[in-house]
Amino acid sequence: MIQLILYRSGEDFLDLGDLCVELVHEFEARDLERLRFKIAVDDPATQLDYLKVGNEVRLTRNESTVFEGVIYERRISQREKVEVDVTAYTHLIKYERHVVYRSYPTGTKAGEIIRDLASLEEGVDTSNVDDGDELLAPWEIENQTALKIMRSVARGVNYWLRMKPNKVLYFKPKEAGSPVATIEESKCLSARYSEDRWELKNRVIYVGANGEVLADVSEGDGDLPVIVHDPFLTSKDEAERRANIRLALNREYGRELEILMHLEDFESLGVDLGDIVSVNLPKIGVEDDLAVLGVEYMFGVKPRVRLHIGGRHQLFEEFLVESIGNDVAARFGKTISSAEETSTLVRSLNAAVKIQADAKTVRLVNKPPLLLENPENVILDGDGYASLISGSTSGSFEFSCLPSELFTRWLRIHYDYEIGDGEVRVDLMRVDDSAIAQDIPKDYEFEYLPRQAGWWTEGNASEWGISGGSLADSRNAAVSYWSIEAVRADSVMRIYYPKNRDAGWDLSRF
Numbered sequence: 001m002i003q004l005i006l007y008r009s010g011e012d013f014l015d016l017g018d019l020c021v022e023l024v025h026e027f028e029a030r031d032l033e034r035l036r037f038k039i040a041v042d043d044p045a046t047q048l049d050y051l052k053v054g055n056e057v058r059l060t061r062n063e064s065t066v067f068e069g070v071i072y073e074r075r076i077s078q079r080e081k082v083e084v085d086v087t088a089y090t091h092l093i094k095y096e097r098h099v100v101y102r103s104y105p106t107g108t109k110a111g112e113i114i115r116d117l118a119s120l121e122e123g124v125d126t127s128n129v130d131d132g133d134e135l136l137a138p139w140e141i142e143n144q145t146a147l148k149i150m151r152s153v154a155r156g157v158n159y160w161l162r163m164k165p166n167k168v169l170y171f172k173p174k175e176a177g178s179p180v181a182t183i184e185e186s187k188c189l190s191a192r193y194s195e196d197r198w199e200l201k202n203r204v205i206y207v208g209a210n211g212e213v214l215a216d217v218s219e220g221d222g223d224l225p226v227i228v229h230d231p232f233l234t235s236k237d238e239a240e241r242r243a244n245i246r247l248a249l250n251r252e253y254g255r256e257l258e259i260l261m262h263l264e265d266f267e268s269l270g271v272d273l274g275d276i277v278s279v280n281l282p283k284i285g286v287e288d289d290l291a292v293l294g295v296e297y298m299f300g301v302k303p304r305v306r307l308h309i310g311g312r313h314q315l316f317e318e319f320l321v322e323s324i325g326n327d328v329a330a331r332f333g334k335t336i337s338s339a340e341e342t343s344t345l346v347r348s349l350n351a352a353v354k355i356q357a358d359a360k361t362v363r364l365v366n367k368p369p370l371l372l373e374n375p376e377n378v379i380l381d382g383d384g385y386a387s388l389i390s391g392s393t394s395g396s397f398e399f400s401c402l403p404s405e406l407f408t409r410w411l412r413i414h415y416d417y418e419i420g421d422g423e424v425r426v427d428l429m430r431v432d433d434s435a436i437a438q439d440i441p442k443d444y445e446f447e448y449l450p451r452q453a454g455w456w457t458e459g460n461a462s463e464w465g466i467s468g469g470s471l472a473d474s475r476n477a478a479v480s481y482w483s484i485e486a487v488r489a490d491s492v493m494r495i496y497y498p499k500n501r502d503a504g505w506d507l508s509r510f
Helices: 044-051 091-097 110-118 146-157 236-251 263-269 316-324 338-357
Strands: 002-009 012-015 020-028 032-041 056-061 064-078 082-090 099-104 125-129 139-145 159-164 168-173 181-184 190-195 203-207 213-218 225-229 255-262 276-281 286-298 304-309 373-376 378-380 386-388 396-398 412-414 435-437 443-445 465-467 469-474 483-488 494-496
Touching: 002 020, 002 044, 012 044, 032 044, 032 064, 032 091, 044 064, 044 082, 064 091, 064 159, 082 091, 082 159, 091 139, 091 146, 091 159, 099 110, 099 146, 110 125, 110 146, 110 168, 139 146, 146 159, 203 236, 213 236, 225 236, 255 263, 263 304, 373 378, 465 469
Parallel strands: 125 168, 181 276, 203 225
Antiparallel strands: 002 012, 002 056, 020 032, 020 286, 032 082, 056 064, 064 082, 099 139, 159 168, 190 255, 203 213, 255 304, 276 286, 286 304, 373 396, 378 386, 412 443, 465 494, 469 483
């Protein structure tokens, strides 16, 4: 029995399982768990309110909860009936809302990073987060979402990263383990197996310093190798560890098995996403222990289920991560040699110099579904924007952000709205609730004194006053291209700005 429960607020929920015409529970890109479903609504005025972006959703099967998360996207169409296509992700997607700046030293365990980032959301149980391997080099993170970092860590150590029901964060090795069920031809209505031999790399060779082969691991025939050249790698144990991780990652690429079966046969297996099943389909040449990566429910007179098992073809964005980024298996490990430690020091120094020399402009965007803090008479509409609740004539909400330790100053703020018959006012506040500016325009520039580096000294010596000496413009400057050169002609010299000693500034704004 399938229940699809949608929550509007608190304990106010509605079971729309009987109206569900399509339902897919799967991993996106092998690690981000999502639920896709289509509802043929028969009472749009009531039911659409439960299908808004940001609302929570729960899927139960035979009274056991298999998915909990939030609605990420919805599309409404009208034919004979109003139909709503919905995409929801587990609560893990909330970490996409957190932009982080972090510095993790060498030796930090993968699990420590996951637990640190997990603390950004309240009520998350991290008791199922394993430590894993350690960082081989310092890791400087700037302006990245917490979700992206967590997924990168999981991929680097080849761990599952899942947010299970009741906000239980699961970070465990992708070990084959024992199959929980067996799928044979008698349970299959149909099966389709696709394989891309070029992507299916079954052998990994690591070549280290001086061209020495440090590791050579394979499975099966080992006839499809990938060779990794790392001139700083000297440890055979570390090379073998990285090779095994790469081999495990490659196992997920290049093949995909789809099996169609009756719903009752699927339920008799008792399997869930991520479980290992023993597949015995000799007619199509598949006899192996493989992971369940997707479950697609098809409702009708005879309900059926389509299982996605074993792997998926490599996604283009994953190919780019591997091509443009670094060796995914090289970030974590256990030991490093002197040569590797020296190269780590060089990379750290270069990173420090780069951070000091480069000025970065970071944009913090509150995009739909908007993040509302302390809302009063304001809710998210169906598109994820803020709107007044029915019957209210006024309301408010806040949005705040904490800059990183590398922050120097704010530049500008932009916002937009559809005013309708009312009016909108935006105030800019400090953390202590004191006002920086009130009723700011849609494009607001922060005021600074001086406005920019070198503003007071750029070829304007004539605007300064001096006693006991003389002033002149100079191109010998450390901050900008110009400076003020002062030559003392008395025992005491005083310099002041402006020359008339009356700047007329209102310093209360700064």
